[in-house]
Amino acid sequence: MKKPDAKTKSRLLILLLAGILVLLAFTPLVPEAEIASCMMVTALGIDAEEDGVTLTAVMTGGSGEENVHGEGGNVTDALADMNERYGRTAEFGHCGAIVLGAEMSASDILPALESLLSSSEVNAGCAVLSAGGRADEFMRSAVKLGSGSGVTDYMGFADDGAPVPVPTALGVLTALAGKSRAAALPVFSVSESSDESGGQPSGNSGSDDSGASAQEGEKTELAPPRVCRAIGGGITELTEDATYGLMLMSPRGKGGLIDAVWEHDGESIPLLGEITGKSASLEVSPGSPDVSMRLNLTVRFADRYSVIERTGGENVIRMIAPEIAEAFAASAERKLAAAAEAARSEDVLGVRTEFYRSHPKEYKEFERNGASIAGAVFGYDVNVKIS
Amino acid sequence: MDKVSLRQFVLLTFLLGMAMKMFNLPVLMLRLCGKDAFVVLIVELGIDLALLALVVAVVVLSGEKSFGELLESAFGKTAASAIFLVAAAFWLVKLYFMLVDVRLFFSNTVFPADVGAPHLIPFMLFLAYFATRPLSSAGRLAETITPFVAVGIIVLGALTLPHADLGALRPMLADGGEGVAKGLRSLPVWFGDFTLLLAATGRAKGGGKLAFSLVSAAAAFVCLALMSAVLFASYGDVPYLLAYGHSISSIAQYSIGSFRFGRTDLVVFCLWLGAVFLSAGMTAMFYARCLEYALGRRAGRIIAFVGAAAVFVLLALTVNLNLATEYATEFFALPAVIVQYGLPFAGLAAVAVNAVKRRKREKTGRKNKE
Numbered sequence: 010m011k012k013p014d015a016k017t018k019s020r021l022l023i024l025l026l027a028g029i030l031v032l033l034a035f036t037p038l039v040p041e042a043e044i045a046s047c048m049m050v051t052a053l054g055i056d057a058e059e060d061g062v063t064l065t066a067v068m069t070g071g072s073g074e075e076n077v078h079g080e081g082g083n084v085t086d087a088l089a090d091m092n093e094r095y096g097r098t099a100e101f102g103h104c105g106a107i108v109l110g111a112e113m114s115a116s117d118i119l120p121a122l123e124s125l126l127s128s129s130e131v132n133a134g135c136a137v138l139s140a141g142g143r144a145d146e147f148m149r150s151a152v153k154l155g156s157g158s159g160v161t162d163y164m165g166f167a168d169d170g171a172p173v174p175v176p177t178a179l180g181v182l183t184a185l186a187g188k189s190r191a192a193a194l195p196v197f198s199v200s201e202s203s204d205e206s207g208g209q210p211s212g213n214s215g216s217d218d219s220g221a222s223a224q225e226g227e228k229t230e231l232a233p234p235r236v237c238r239a240i241g242g243g244i245t246e247l248t249e250d251a252t253y254g255l256m257l258m259s260p261r262g263k264g265g266l267i268d269a270v271w272e273h274d275g276e277s278i279p280l281l282g283e284i285t286g287k288s289a290s291l292e293v294s295p296g297s298p299d300v301s302m303r304l305n306l307t308v309r310f311a312d313r314y315s316v317i318e319r320t321g322g323e324n325v326i327r328m329i330a331p332e333i334a335e336a337f338a339a340s341a342e343r344k345l346a347a348a349a350e351a352a353r354s355e356d357v358l359g360v361r362t363e364f365y366r367s368h369p370k371e372y373k374e375f376e377r378n379g380a381s382i383a384g385a386v387f388g389y390d391v392n393v394k395i396s
Numbered sequence: 397m398d399k400v401s402l403r404q405f406v407l408l409t410f411l412l413g414m415a416m417k418m419f420n421l422p423v424l425m426l427r428l429c430g431k432d433a434f435v436v437l438i439v440e441l442g443i444d445l446a447l448l449a450l451v452v453a454v455v456v457l458s459g460e461k462s463f464g465e466l467l468e469s470a471f472g473k474t475a476a477s478a479i480f481l482v483a484a485a486f487w488l489v490k491l492y493f494m495l496v497d498v499r500l501f502f503s504n505t506v507f508p509a510d511v512g513a514p515h516l517i518p519f520m521l522f523l524a525y526f527a528t529r530p531l532s533s534a535g536r537l538a539e540t541i542t543p544f545v546a547v548g549i550i551v552l553g554a555l556t557l558p559h560a561d562l563g564a565l566r567p568m569l570a571d572g573g574e575g576v577a578k579g580l581r582s583l584p585v586w587f588g589d590f591t592l593l594l595a596a597t598g599r600a601k602g603g604g605k606l607a608f609s610l611v612s613a614a615a616a617f618v619c620l621a622l623m624s625a626v627l628f629a630s631y632g633d634v635p636y637l638l639a640y641g642h643s644i645s646s647i648a649q650y651s652i653g654s655f656r657f658g659r660t661d662l663v664v665f666c667l668w669l670g671a672v673f674l675s676a677g678m679t680a681m682f683y684a685r686c687l688e689y690a691l692g693r694r695a696g697r698i699i700a701f702v703g704a705a706a707v708f709v710l711l712a713l714t715v716n717l718n719l720a721t722e723y724a725t726e727f728f729a730l731p732a733v734i735v736q737y738g739l740p741f742a743g744l745a746a747v748a749v750n751a752v753k754r755r756k757r758e759k760t761g762r763k764n765k766e
Contacts, residue, residue: 022525025521026518026521026522029517029518029521030518123634123636123637126634126637127636127637127639129504129639133630133637179630179631179634179637182634182637183633183634186633186634187633260561365567366563366564366566366567367566367567369566369567369570370570
């Protein structure tokens with residue numbers, strides 16, 4: 010028999026490989042991930058109970074969204090309970106938000122997030138927020154906002170444009186497990202009120218920051234977040250100024266709008282600007298410790314024409330731009346000061362973390378002495394450029 | 397004649413420089429060395445760069461002699477065969493650990509369940525076929541896949557680097573050099589891939605210009621260091637969250653926002669997997685060539701296939717992939733150092749010995765003439 014040449018051998022080999030690949034594609038070597046046997050979770054709520062946790066998940070399917078529940082001694086047990094209850098496996102690949110009940114402390118949050126992230130149940134980049142009350146009540150109300158949008162789309166909008174920093178799951182876990190042992194979570198709440206006009210509900214689109222329910226005579230709105238909750242040794246609700254100061258120092262979020270007051274000719278003129286660029290850094294020196302908060306902002310002046318009207322002309326704007334920049338800088342500095350004051354009790358700015366990273370040897374001594382930043386000296390270096 | 401061009405050699409260097417180091421290694425380093433992982437990585441990459449310089453020196457100075465002919469002419473057939481048998485045994489074991497890494501990656505990152513050994517049958521067949529091919533096949537494959545790998549790495553970098561807080565790499569060396577020493581002691585199995593380029597001894601065109609491969613290796617190392625730095629910075633305070641096999645995919649998913657946009661990181665990894673296939677193929681090729689030299693062509697090929705089958709059976713019987721990874725750090729670090737870093741030195745020594753012998757012959761020849 011004639012020996013096959015090299016070309017024929019190559020062709021036979023390629024055919025053999027192709028055949029193996031085709032066979033493998035049709036063999037049940039890997040359990041099939043059937044969509045029908047999964048519950049696609051888009052948001053997860055966690056409440057701490059006396060004897061464990063309650064999970065409330067927003068499950069999305071072909072016909073809309075609904076809530077599913079699970080209970081257990083810990084998150085893993087609660088997930089197993091959820092899967093058993095509904096005869097399906099919860100799939101968290103599209104989970105964009107973890108909502109924590111208002112009552113959850115650091116000692117509740119840490120094991121819950123560790124459990125979810127170490128088993129790769131959820132993406133480490135999903136948003137973590139605090140509900141105004143219980144997470145399950147928030148989730149029940151949020152689901153009414155309509156299918157397809159709801160909580161997670163609002164997270165996407167809030168992440169960039171909200172005046173609060175929206176942390177990721179990994180960010181919260183790192184903050185709580187690290188040297189700072191504190192994290193700031195934005196507080197989201199859903200309000201339900203009677204719609205006195207009895208009007209038709211508006212559609213809920215991804216760019217709309219409030220939604221309306223389909224219930225007649227009742228209006229459900231996802232309230233824009235204004236404050237953060239600091240979670241560390243205790244649970245503290247921060248002021249709006251402190252929250253805004255945190256947002257200015259946070260690498261996440263662009264900042265949104267900033268207000269200021271400009272003193273001109275004995276008159277207090279309110280100003281509004283849009284932050285179009287931001288860079289912030291924290292420097293810690295050993296000592297009490299000494300903390301320098303550096304912030305550079307680019308602000309698009311939104312009140313140009315009203316100021317022109319008051320001051321008399323476009324040319325004047327160019328002359329007074331430094332004064333306006335100073336007014337915005339003063340406003341930003343007030344907010345940073347509020348954040349710094351809040352950080353003295355719960356280290357939501359990450360002062361201890363930055364201290365440890367830049368001066369690990371001095372930090373050991375600082376830790377032996379109690380690691381308190383109540384007496385830290387904060388300095389501010391704020392520069393604003395008007396565009 | 398089975399030769400690789402200068403461009404092919406440079407591209408092979410680029411691919412070998414990062415291929416297997418983006419799988420398990422960054423997570424392993426983070427869990428072993430903590431915040432010192434980045435220091436360990438830089439030191440190991442520096443050592444590998446020095447290794448590449450040695451390999452290039454051997455390739456350039458050997459002239460037209462292959463690596464086997466070089467060692468044989470310096471130390472004799474028996475010594476050379478012994479060296480190749482030891483090297484073959486090591487590369488077979490390294491191939492096993494490479495396949496463990498591949499299994500871990502697909503089990504923890506791609507598929508919802510553990511990937512069994514049968515999944516790797518097509519890959520093993522590819523490796524067996526590749527092992528019988530000439531070196532020029534590897535060169536041509538490198539030319540084909542490098543653009544895809546480069547695009548994958550650039551896309552991955554563009555998606556992950558803007559969100560990275562590299563300040564979180566600190567503090568490094570906070571506890572002295574203990575973490576660094578531990579890493580250097582435990583991780584040599586994942587480095588030293590440039591030794592495979594000794595297969596190009598006597599088969600590479602370009603002469604002294606082969607030193608350009610150092611630039612290509614440095615480029616690969618910069619990519620690897622940046623990707624690893626992002627992982628170290630993001631998970632440095634919570635390394636226990638990562639499992640072996642999560643690799644750079646974890647940070648890619650985190651940065652890309654896979655819960656919003658889907659698993660685009662998998663598309664990127666598919667592009668980069670070409671480098672992994674080539675690296676594993678070169679390992680299989682080197683292993684087969686070592687056996688062919690030591691035992692002859694026919695016996696060498698038979699033993700090569702038997703060894704590959706044994707690796708597959710062992711892989712199928714390996715239930716705890718994490719334990720296999722830990723064995724590599726505990727028991728195979730020293731053999732890795734001896735073989736991977738010893739072979740280029742053996743090559744250089746052979747070049748020196750041959751040079752001395754040649755000078756003696758020339759001297760004797762001149763004396764006889766007189």
